[in-house]
Amino acid sequence: MAAPNKETLLDWYRQMVLIRRFEERCAELYQQGLIGGFLHLYIGQEATGVGAVAALREQDHVITAYRDHGIALARGLDVNALMAEMLGKATGVSGGKGGSMHLANRDLRFWGGYGIVGGHLPLAAGIALKAKYNEEDEVVLCLMGDGATNIGYFHESLNLSAVWELPVVWLVENNQYGMGTSVARASGATEIVQKAMAYCCGPDGRGMAVGPRLDGMDVIAMYDGISEAIEHARTKGPILVESLTYRLEGHSMGDPQRYRTKEEVEEFSAAGPIGRFRNHLIEKYKNIGSRLDSIDQEVLDEVEAAVEFAQNSPDPTFEDLTSHVYVD
Ligand SMILES: Cc1ncc(C[n+]2csc(CCOP(=O)(O)OP(=O)(O)O)c2C)c(N)n1
Numbered sequence: 001m002a003a004p005n006k007e008t009l010l011d012w013y014r015q016m017v018l019i020r021r022f023e024e025r026c027a028e029l030y031q032q033g034l035i036g037g038f039l040h041l042y043i044g045q046e047a048t049g050v051g052a053v054a055a056l057r058e059q060d061h062v063i064t065a066y067r068d069h070g071i072a073l074a075r076g077l078d079v080n081a082l083m084a085e086m087l088g089k090a091t092g093v094s095g096g097k098g099g100s101m102h103l104a105n106r107d108l109r110f111w112g113g114y115g116i117v118g119g120h121l122p123l124a125a126g127i128a129l130k131a132k133y134n135e136e137d138e139v140v141l142c143l144m145g146d147g148a149t150n151i152g153y154f155h156e157s158l159n160l161s162a163v164w165e166l167p168v169v170w171l172v173e174n175n176q177y178g179m180g181t182s183v184a185r186a187s188g189a190t191e192i193v194q195k196a197m198a199y200c201c202g203p204d205g206r207g208m209a210v211g212p213r214l215d216g217m218d219v220i221a222m223y224d225g226i227s228e229a230i231e232h233a234r235t236k237g238p239i240l241v242e243s244l245t246y247r248l249e250g251h252s253m254g255d256p257q258r259y260r261t262k263e264e265v266e267e268f269s270a271a272g273p274i275g276r277f278r279n280h281l282i283e284k285y286k287n288i289g290s291r292l293d294s295i296d297q298e299v300l301d302e303v304e305a306a307v308e309f310a311q312n313s314p315d316p317t318f319e320d321l322t323s324h325v326y327v328d
């Protein structure tokens, strides 16, 4: 695994800032009533998504839950088409019919966001089974929340991936809460990687690898850890990895957040992934400040252009809305 060079690091910085600004703008549009349904922000978790997705090769697959904007942006989906999807426009990545929780792009092998907690895990196992069956060199990265690890689908999917030695990286984004419930109140094991132990020790060494607990606020640590996990999945089979991260906003818009203190949020905010990476870059490269400032400005302009594109886009027609619903 080659160490990322300066341009790669700057690109990761750009991606993290893009996710942050894109979502801040989405929150405003939601409050103006221009985005409907639910809106779950990824703010605070950017380093996990950007570092993990950067480790994927073009032929690999990625799938996640409803907190999916950051993964979509990191996988390189078109910013205009993503914003258009948020606004339910015909030019959106899912034709305006999915919205925030159902971003996807088949060409980029991003199989989407899913609203049923744990519901996409069997799909991830299925994609991995297809790759294995066809002897294709492809790995599936399946992201999920800590809450999803208490769901039956989690255990069924982990079990099958171990039995069939599927090329899948199960990545738990432990942001410490599932809605308003802390991990300690909902999960028997609070070190979530330990749940892989139940599927680790099959005959002939077959089974799930108990992966590392990664610093999910450090994009480089995420890239390194997931790169190794992908190599493991390619050559040996499934692995469960945990990212320790934090959601800085509410579960979704309008969450009064009575389950945690302002001080706790402020503490994590001060050690947030973007500021931390910015400081790292400033320490590592002399005179990079102006480069970072211009990236910040370019991203702001890009997001504003995407909002304009989305607002000027047509709504889906009646025919659009009634297509892909029933088989003719
Ligand atoms: C099967 C199912 N049960 C309950 C819900 C309601 N629900 C939506 S999100 C959520 C919390 C999930 O938490 P976690 O997996 O940690 O993801 P996070 O929101 O923290 O990213 C719950 C219980 C649901 N969508 N699906």
Ligand SMILES: [Mg+2]
Pocket (backbone or CB within 6 Å): 145, 146, 147, 173, 174, 175, 176, 177, 178, 179
């Ligand atoms: Mg969670």
